Amino acid sequence: MPIRGGLPPRNPRFVGREELLAHMRGLLGNGPVVLLPSADHQLGGTGRTQLAVEYAYRYADTYDLVWWIPAEQTAGMRAALVGLAQELKLPEARDINRTLGAVRDALSRGEPFRNWLVVFENANRPEDIKPYLPSGAGHVLVTSRNPRWTSEVAQAMPVPVFDRTDSVDFLRRRAPELVATDAERLAVHLDDVPMALDQAAAVRAAAGWSIDEYLRRYDERAAELAFPTPIRVAWGLAADALAEASPAAFELLQLSAFLASAPVSWELLWAARGLASPELARTLRIERRLKAAIRLIGRYGLADLDPPGAGLIVHPLVRGMLGQQLTSERHAAMLRTVRAMLAAADPGDPDNPAHWPRYAAIVPHLVHSDALGGDSEEIRQLVINCVRFLYARGDYDSSRDLAAQAAARWTDSLGETDEQTMLVSFHLANALRAVGRTADARALNAQTLRSQRDVLGGDDETTLATANSVGADLRMQGHFNQARQLDADNLVRYRRLFGESFPTALRCANNLAADLRLLGDFRGARALDEQVLRQRQMIFVEGHPETLSSRAGLAFDLFGLGDYAGASALLAGSGHFDALGADHPMALWAGRFAAMAARRAGKADARERAAVNVELYRQKFGDLSVDTLAAVVSLANCARDAGDYDEAHRLLERAVARYHAVLGDEHPFTLAAACDLAGVVRATGRFVEARTIDDEALRGLRRSVGRDHPFTLSCANGFAADLIAVGEAQPAREIALDTLNRSRSLRGADHPDTLACAFNVALDDGDESSMRAAIEELAKVYGDGHPVPERALAGRRLETEIELPPL
Incomplete structure (x- = not known):
């Protein structure tokens, strides 16, 4: 089968x-x-x-x-x-x-x-x-x-249409007692149109009409119409018969004129029980009455039923004829009822996967009910929630399209500073960013935030949500310090309004920790991440994605502080990420960070783990995602440590080119990846080329993130190696010594990268005593037999490659 x-x-x-x-x-x-x-x-x-x-x-x-x-x-x-x-x-x-x-x-x-x-x-x-x-x-x-x-x-x-023989066979299969001559008379009247034949057979069976009775009614109805067609006449007879048998069932059918051809479940119709006319409301109040009415509509051939008979599928032609039959007043009244019904069926919380089946049942009907033209806040909020549902489900294009239509309609009808116009604009910006239109998202977010602050004030919850989104835009642009300032202000407001344990306040704190991490302040990020993790563990169930986000962020903080064993232990504990699936964003973060920590710890499986992580990222996000590119950089660092310089060069060259395309030439991530590329070029003996790459990257990093940022210090360490290799010993010593002093101040004297810088300075100076002291400290940090102290013992200069935090 x-x-x-x-x-x-x-x-x-x-x-x-x-x-x-x-x-x-x-x-x-x-x-x-x-x-x-x-x-x-x-x-x-x-x-x-x-x-x-x-x-x-x-x-x-x-x-x-x-x-x-x-x-x-x-x-x-x-x-x-x-x-x-x-x-x-x-x-x-x-x-x-x-x-x-x-x-x-x-x-x-x-x-x-x-x-x-x-x-x-x-x-x-x-x-x-x-x-x-x-x-x-x-x-x-x-x-x-x-x-x-x-x-x-x-x-x-x-x-x-059917040929005549098939028409007769069809009618007699529906009514075995029907003689061939009567079936042919009916087929002639209906011009062998399958849909008309089906409706005729259904209404005859439901109403008990003879062939003569049906044909008499048919001719009378046809004479009343200016342009009679078999489907229009047959439908009219069926509709009249249903209305006579059950006015409530017919009114229920009329509601479908404003709904799509997608299945309309009884649960969706049930939501109208407090909104419909008294006659229909009585039917809707009780589930069995509602289901009986649905079955009756099916018996009269006016809709198909879901296999369980618990929902309607109305043919587009039937929907159209129902709408044409309504007076303008009745049309407006029923449209209001349908819109209110959809709004009443809104489960709320569109981020909750448990609510997605209900939203999936609602979304197809938004267009036919013209929900975007609804005149109540509840209906507009339904549209906004559907926009968010589509985004949360990963259908960014549909989310963007619906949000763009709503924003355009509501700007015209309500004005661009209406609260819900601004809210759907915020969601539109999220969808635009998700489909790669980052510049459009940034411009829309900035405009929306200005309007919200003017109209709603800086402490309004929707204003704060947009401000958080603007923070994401700033991080994407590489303006890490501006993002930190904005998110710090947001956090103060959130905590004052909601308390520090409120979920959105914790999200804001999580964002601020991300800013600090990007700025190289791993101590500050660690303190904040530890606090947020404790609070999330108290309010969320074990395995909640937001709890795991904090755990992954804290692991990167520990990595940045040089505690590679601590990062590994935090990520490996109790299989916290297993329940999400291997390709969940949090699990992907954990996989990359674990591979990074394994590489720094000298584990043999680091490269394999990084390769699996890159493939999962590519499947999930594509080759141009900044998360995928960061994973590629981590894999390249593994390849370089393994001595596979050709593969490392291939990976990094492609990553740098894509960072240029996605983030721009001056973004810190583009420059940081270029520094790692220079390290591979340097390892293959192309010192002049490496010097050129590092010189440009170092200038860019000093402009964008400053002289004391970890990216800048790592690049400066590499640049000093370039200068030594091309015979520029004095400027190399000055840069190396300056880098060591700054690293001690920023990262501490016992940080692995500070120790690497200290060894390099001693190596350049020929200071055997300082070299031995640095090697001893490196052995304490990494352990005996680790490749880093082994390289130092061999008298080889130490690299301080860059790993990129999540944006």
Whole structure:
């Protein structure tokens, strides 16, 4: 049996279509096929979806995998593809686009399944699904109402109405007592249109009408319409019959005019129980009444039911006809009800994964209900929460698109200084940063923060949230001291307003610790991280991501202070990161920091651990992520320590080029990576080239982070080695001595890098006594047999390579 996902139930009353199914089978061997309405029924109703479902079941045994993807809206399509990624055992990237690309590539390669069928249902915008269409030996089937499909994307296959024999068979399968002549009379009236035939059969069975009664009503209804069509007339009869049988059920159906074709669960409809008319409210109040009304709508052929019968799927044509039937007043009233219903279904806390299924059920209906045009704060807050949900789930593009639409609409209707306009702008900036548009995010955040401070004041919670985001922008720009000043001010405000143990206050303290770490103040960062970790352990369950964030940050602090054993022990304790999964951001941080500590401790497996970490980062974030690049730098340092200078040079050269592209030429991380590159170049004997790289990097670091920053001191130590190698002994001695003094002041006399600088000064001076003293201290720090004191014993100059903290 093939693996199946999302496939609708098979229609037990499917008839005919044998030639179409055979033709479709043949076309799929040549590439993707798109099923379209026939030219004389452009609005649909000819049975495209049912044909696709039947094909999937009929030929299922020829496939290893059959996956059904609702594609009417991008967010729903992406969610279904993420489900397919899980089935394919693909790692889920934080950016959902990387996951979707991995799905496409795995299917195209035929790994792990060579024969597969993927069906995109209601894909009405070819440009939306084109990036996700796989190639290879599998088959892609699309259903669509849009005729703008080119042969380059998919082969068009129009789906006509039934032939007369199939119409008769279809009607008699629905009603076995129906004689062939009566079935043919009905088929003639309905022009063999499958959707009209289905509605006629359903309403006859539900209402108990004879053929003559139905045809009489049909002719009367057709005479009332200016442009009667089989679907419009048949639908009208079914709608009238349902309204007569159950006004509440019909009103429930009318609500669907403002919802999408995605399944509408009874839980979502239940949220309207305090908002609807008295007649409908009585039905909605009790679950069994609501489910009975849903089943009644299905009996009259006006909606498909989820397999359990607990939700509605309303055809786009039915939705359209329902909307056209409403008066302007009724339309406005029902639209208000639907919007209020969606707002009432909002579970809140969109960062909580337990709430994501509810948000996934709500998001498809935002467009059709025009929730962005809602006139209440609750509805606008729902939109904001959906923006955040999409971001938290990793669908940054959908989050950005929804936030951008909301920001534009609300700026026009409410003004750019409205509280919710500013809040959705904050979320838009987050999404922009996540998709790589850092300059746009920075500009929007700065503008939003100015407006919030003017309108809401500096102590408003949303103002503080935006200020935190601006701090992230400053860190990304390399303005570490400005970020520290802003985050320190934010922390004072948070603690005054909420107390120091409030979760958002702890996040702000965590950000301030990150600033201090980036500034090289590892003592200050350690004190703050220890405090935040204790408080998070008291308020969060063991294994909470924020607790593990503090643990990882503290580990880097210890590494920066030269306590490599302490960093390793903190990261290895009790498997704290295991529950998150190997590719969770906190687990990735822990993996890199552990590899760094293992390298400094001289462990043989450091390089292997760093290589695994880099691959996980690439899968999760891509090659241009600053986190991936930092992991590459750590791997390069491992390769250099192992004497593999060619690999270290390759890794660092690429990392430096990408840092230039992502962060800019003057960013401290770009310059720091260049210093590490110079160290590899120096190790291969290209001293003039290394001197040029170090000279430029050192000047840049002195400008950006100052002379006393660890990055600058490490670069200066390398530059002194360059100068010695090219015969500039006097300036080399001056720089080396200045670096040693600054390192003692900043890091302490017993820090491993200070001891390395002390040895280098003694080596340059030929001071045997000072060299022996430095070697003894290095042996105490690293232990006997460690490569660093061994190199010193061999009379080789010591490097102080740079490891990059998280931004």
